[in-house]
Structures are given as C-alpha cells and as structure tokens.
Amino acid sequence: MPSEETSPSLARWTVDGGRVVLEISGEWRRDGVVPEIHGEPPDEAPARYVTDRLCRFDSTLPAFILSHLRSVAKPPDGAEPPKPPLEGLPPDLRGLMELALAVPEESDARQKSAGPSELTKLGKLSIHVWAGVLSIAEFTGQSMLALGRFATGRARFRARDFWMVVQECGVQALPIVSLISFLIGLILAFVGNAQLVSFGAGLYVADLVGIAMVREMGVVMTAIIMSGRTGAAFAAHLGSMKANEEIDALRTFGFDPFDFLVLPRLLALVLMMPLLTLYANFVGILGGMLVGAAVGIPPILYWNETVASIDLTTASLGVFKSVFFGAVIAMSGCLQGMHAGNSSAAVGEATTRAVVASITAIIILDSGFAAIFTVLDI
Amino acid sequence: MPVSPPPPPAKAKITVRDLTMAYGSFVVMRDLNFEVAEKDIFVIMGGSGCGKSTLLRHLIGLREPARGSVLYEGEDFTAAGPEGRGKFIRRFGVMYQSGALWSSLTLAENIALPLEENSHLAPMAIRDLVSYKLSLVGLAGYEDYYPAQISGGMNKRAGIARAMALDPDILFLDEPGAGLDPLSSRRLDDLIVRLRDSLGSTVVIVTHELASIFAIANHSIFLDTATRTQGATGNPSELRDHSENPAVRLFLRRGGETDPSSQSKS
Ligand SMILES: Nc1ncnc2c1ncn2[C@@H]1O[C@H](COP(=O)(O)OP(=O)(O)OP(=O)(O)O)[C@@H](O)[C@H]1O
C-alpha cells in the first residue's frame, strides 16, 4: 500500500446517510503513537467500517472497537442486543471481533463497587470483630472436643506428624531459645548489679535474676519466640493447605481436619513448652552467672544463692503458665491457618494475624496470672 | 549443485539442538532436535509425565539444559546471560499448566500488570485491552473476580488471556484445553488460529486433545517415554498415517491400531 507511510493513526466517526461509519487508518500499536479520535462517538454501533488505509495493528484496535460496542446502550427491555455488523473490517480483525463478541458480557458478574459509607464500614467492622470472637470460641470448643476424642482414643492422626512437630518445636527451637534466654539473663544481671552494688547487696543479683527468669522472663520470652517461630509456621502451613484444597481433601477421606492437623500441633506444643521453659530458665541463670563472675561473685556462691532464693512453688509457676501459652500459640496459629482465604496474600495475612494474636494473648494471660498469683499470695 | 553448505534456514523461529533435559541425575529426555518455523502452530505431544512441561520450561529459560541449546531466530538463547535473555523473554507469552494466576490480584489486575509495566498506555486504554482479552476467552465481565472465585476452567482461560496480554511474538501454552468443555475448547482452537493470523504469532502448545491437534497444528513433536527421546516430528495427520514409529501412530489413534486407509479420507 503506497499510503502506508503517510496515513496517520486515527479513528474518525462520520454519519453517512443516517448510518454511522467508523473510519480507521494508520498504525495501531501499543508502543506507537496514540491514535487520534475524530468526531463524537455516537450512541450506536457503527453500521460500516472503512479500513482501506489501515496498516499494521495489534490488540489495541480490537480493544478500542470492542469497548465502543460494549458501551452502546442496551435495549431497554433487557433483551439480547442484536449482533453488531462488522462489515468492512479486514478478515482477521473481523474474526477476532466475532470471537470476542461470541460470549455476551456477564453483566451480573460485574461487582457493583459503590464506596460504603463510614457508618456501614463501622457496622461491618463490629460484625467482623464479633465474628472473630465467635470463631475463637468455636475453635477453642472444637479443640477441647478433639482433646476429648484423643483422651478416649478415638482421634485419628498420624503419630509421625506428631513427632515431626515435636522435633520442629522442640530440638530445633533450642538454639534461638538458648541465645535469647542467655542474653536476657545477662541483661537482667547487668541492670540488677548496677543498682544492687550501690546498696552493697551485690550478691542479691543472683536472687533477682533467678526469680525474674523463673517466674516471668523465661516463660514469656520462650512463648514469644515460639509464636514467631512455630505459631507462624502453623498458620502458613495450614493456610496454604487450605488454599490448595488439601484440607477439603482430608475431609472427603473421612479425616477430621481438627484431629488430623490441629491436635498433633496442640499436643506437641503443650508438651514441649514446659520443657523449653525449664531450659530457658536454666540458660538465663547461666547468663546471670557469667555477669556475676565478671563482677566477682564466684559461680558456686552465685548458684547456691539462686537455689536458696527459688522455692518449688516459684519454680513451678513459670512452667505452669507455659502450658497455657503453648496452647494459645498452637491454637491461634491453627485457627488463622484454617480460616485463611484462598490466595497467597491471604496466607501471609493469616500468618501475621496468628503471631500478633498469640503475642497479645500471651501478655494478657500473663497479666491475668500475675493478678491471680498476687491475690493468692504466691 | 554448489558444494558450499546451505545457510541455516532463516525462517526457523525456534531451533532446539541436541537438547538433553535432566533433574539432577534423572534424565527426562535426551537428544531432542527440532525446529519451529515462524507462524507455526507447534504441538508437543507425549504420555503423561514424559517431560512436556519440562521441555516448555527449557524453551522459556526457566530451566537450564543439561546439554544442548535453544536458539531463537538463530540467536543462542541458552548461552545468553540474564540481560541477553531479557529481550527474548519480553516477546514470550506463557500459560502455565496450573494457571499460575496471581491469586491476590483480580483477573483485570492480572492482565493489566504486564501491560502497565511494559507500555505507556493510559489507564482507560489498558482497561479496554483487558476487557478485550477477557472477551476473547469468553470471560467478559469477570474483571473484578479473584482467581479463587472462578472455576478451574475459567482460571485456565484467564491464564490464556494473561499470556496474550502483550500480544506476544511466541505464545507458549501448557495444556490450554484441559478442563474446558468441547465448545470452549473449540473456541480456543479458533482463537489460537486467529491470533496467529492477525498478529503473526508463533504458538507452541502442549496438549493431548487429538481433535484440536489435528484441527490446528501444522507441526509437532512426539516425546517417547519408552526411549526417553523424541519419537517423531512432523505434521500430526501425516504422523498418524505414515509414521514409522508405532508408538506415535498408537498415540495419535488413541490406542486403536486401525488401518490408516480406513481412517483417513485418502
Ligand atoms: N522439580 C522436579 N524435580 C524432579 N523431577 C521432576 C520435577 N518436575 C518434574 N519432574 C519429573 O520429570 C518428568 C517430566 O515431568 P513433566 O512435568 O515435564 O511431565 P509432563 O510431560 O508435563 O506430564 P503431564 O502431561 O502429566 O503434565 C516426570 O517424570 C517428573 O517426575
């Protein structure tokens, strides 16, 4: 075509004898010049196309035509609009347009997205919060039922899964628990020592570190580590199982997802948390002992002072709390995982929520315990 | 006749030379040699698990060949570094076997993302393009749906729409017809042919659908599980009737070893 180089990229709407004509010319390419539109687009489909001077085109041209055809007002009675004429289009473009128009637009599918008012948002939020509370309650209830089934030997899960989780939240957590507890013991001892020495009571740093670790710091730090480590892993694992319909697959084989997935995790964490806490307490005291040695308290003396200051009740308080913390971590991880949405982003959200929820719950529970122990005077 | 060696045929869009594919020490296929000409509709066939998806992953550079090379228009794709590959990859459109739509984006956003990143189109123009691509696969109006909210076959079709987003020069489709009803599958065949005709794209398809293989493919390769190498290459109808490899004939006749003359019109 001789005019190929010269014809500009444009679309021109004209009316010829009462019928709309769309004239298209030039190049229509995504990375080329933006075609100009001449004339006002009419509210009806063109009866004829003029494409003598059309050069190469990519999808932008059919997209342009289709968007006009779709924007044309539909017949008022909701009847199927007549197939628009495609006369004058080159054969391959015409074929593509026919394909694109073959399946009518699913107008019900288009979701109306009118922005909700503030009041609606507030209402939705409250409903959402309440639904969250309900789902926690329901989940706790179901976990208790599952525990009941386990106690009576009717729960089905694979022992292998249980041991895998035990390993994952037991031995494999030791390095990080050691590091954090050791540093916490160290910090407590430094701070305590600075204060106590000024009263000439330097040796009591052993009491301070021992009691603080055993009552509070050991168990709380372990719980926080485990929510970030294991709770998050539970949520991510169950969440992606949910997204892949793996949980539905378990159901159809007659496995209760609660028994199969939640129970081994709950049991393993409830079992391992007290052990980890004991370990963390011990490592924390070692950390304090290192600082003690640095400021001139012999380790034997430090150890004896620690042992004398901690009675059995105090020692068991932290371990007692750790059982509850373990249950909270496992349940919030599993709850968020099982209720995750069906997309990869939803799995990420579920993980975040699991960690935030379990850390919050741990601190709140711990305050509750502190109040109760104060009232009971232990 | 002149004795000088013939120049490499300029038309070959994709050339695969001595390609051996392996996962670690497990060799999936060895010594593949074939060419895909421009505007071909090329089909990769073979039994389940024989390495069709693996071959596709080698062609688009997601896996490195254990041996051999892949060339595009005579340029070595395998030897090119990451920057060198960029210019090839920008001309590809790929649909993965599992759809692989981005699950946190709506269908419209899935298709718009490559357009936004690779062109300077106005948002309106992008919206029109997205609707057009969705219309082509029969999903007009589903712009605001998330992949999890539509059916498996619809996911597949949306994956095809996304593969076509940039009007690719070479379109790779991994089992596009699986999970589609016969009519949609037919429309898909139609779409592939029309895309090839209007945009001049080359299409490489992995498929088992014999009907669509015979309807649209003009060239094919058969991967033979038994020998772990290519069983045959050529036009599928001709392979069905005249291939020397019995496995190929069996495959193309769904296991029925009827006499070719009673099946074909000739
Ligand atoms: N990531 C991987 N690691 C190891 N082996 C793999 C991996 N992916 C695939 N394989 C092996 O490579 C072989 C070919 O797999 P591929 O997915 O290419 O098959 P396919 O021909 O596409 O099959 P289908 O028609 O079922 O999709 C299979 O035997 C499979 O076990």
Ligand SMILES: [Mg+2]
């Ligand atoms: Mg495959």
